Amino acid sequence: MFKNKSYIGISFVILIFGIYAVPKIIDRIQDGSIVKGARLDNVSNEETKGDKLVLIGPVPKFDLSNQDNQKVTNEAYKGKVYVLEFFFTKCPSICPKMNVSMLEIENKFFGNPNFGIISITIDPEHDTTKVLKEHAAELGVRSSSWNFLTGDKAAIFDLSNKGFNLYAGENDKVNGGFEHSGLFALVDKEGNIRCRKDDFGNPILYYDGLDKKGVREIQQDITILLAE
Template identity: 60%
Template sequence: MKNKSYIGTAFIILVFGIYFVPKIIDRIKNNDVVKGDRLNIEGTPTSTKSDLMTIGKAPDFSLINQDKLTISNESYKGKVYVVEFFFSTCPSICPIMNRNMKLVQEAFATNTNFGIVSITINPENDTPVVLKKHAETIGAKGINWNFLTGDKTKIFEIANKGFNLFVGQNTKIPGGFEHSGFFALIDKDGNIRCRKDEFGNPIIYYDGLEQKGITAIKQDITKLLAE
C-alpha cells in the first residue's frame, strides 16, 4: 500500500512540474509574478508611453448640463477629464467629493485641455437649474466643469455597466441613494487610465475621499496632459 501511495504522490508532483512550473518561470521572466488571474480578462490593462495603465474605453454618454446644453463624451475629445457620480442633496460623502474635486479643478483651472464631468444619480431632483445653483454654491468655476443630468436609467447604466462604478437607490439610507466615492480618469483618446498600486496592479479608480487619492490623480492628470 505504501508503494502505491508513493507512486501516486510522485505522479501528482510530475503533473505539477509539467503544467505549472513553465508558467511560473514565464511569470518571473516577465516580471508578472505578483499579478493574479483576475487581470487575465478581456480588456486586460496595457502599458502606454507613460507609466499609467490603460484600462479600456470609457462609455459613451450624452446628457444635459447646468446651462441646459447637451454634453457628450465627444465634447471632451482631445481633453483629459475626470468623472464622478454624485447628487446635490447627498448628506454623506458628496460634500467631501465636491471639496476634493474643487481642489483638482483649481490645480488645472486655466488649462483648456482639462475638464470635469459630475453626473447626478438623482435627476428627478437635480434639474439643470438645481445643478447650476449647486455649482455656484460649491464654487465650481472650471471652464470645462459640467454638472450633468438626464434619464435615470441611462445614468445608472453609464455608472454601473459603463464605468463599473456602483450607484443605486436605497430608501433606507439618508438621502435615498448610494454610490462609490471614486473618480475615473480619462485620457485624450477616451481611455480610462490609472496608476499601479504597490504590488504592480492597476488601481482602476482614484479615491475621491482621501487626500492621497487627490494627490495621485493630480499627478496623473499632469502626465496625461503632457502625452
C-alpha cells in the first residue's frame, strides 16, 4: 500500500514537471538555445558581437601586368574587397565554370567602387596581355576593377602554391597541359584573406568557384566585408 502511494506521488511529481518544463524545452529547441550553459551562451554572444568572418592572414604580395599592360599590385587593391582566382585562357575543364561563377559575382556587385576581381593566369607564356584583353572581351567583362594578370611564370606558381596554397601545376597528361584549383580567395579592404566557418566551426579558407553554394556564400560574405 505504501509503495503504491509512493508510485502515485512520484508520478504526480513527474506530471507536474512535464507540464511546467516540456514547453520550455520545446521553446529552447525551436530557438536553437538548448544545451547551452552560461559559458557556452557567453561564447555564442561574443561570436555574434565580433567579426563574422575569420581572418586568415595578409594576402601574399604580387606585382603583375593586366590586360591593358598596366602594373597591378596587391597594394593597388587596398580599400577594396576583392575575389581572386588562378586560371588560364585555354583551360578546357573547370575554367569555363569558374568564368560563369565569377561573372555572377561581377554582376551582383557591378558598379560598386569598393569591389574588384583578380584573375591570374598560370600560363603566362600563352596568356599575354593581348590575349587576356581578348579573353575579357569574349567573357563580356564590364567592370574596370576586374584585372586579368600575367607575368613571370615562376613567380606566379610561387604565388599560387606557396603564397595562397592554391594548387597550380603543369601536367602534359591532362587536357590543356595545366592543373589548378577551382577555389576563390576572398580579400578584405585591409588586404587580409577572410572566410566563413563550416558546419563544424572550422575556417573553410577558400570558396568553391565550381559550386552554386560556394558562389552564394562568397556573395553573402562580400556583402559583409563591404559593410565593414
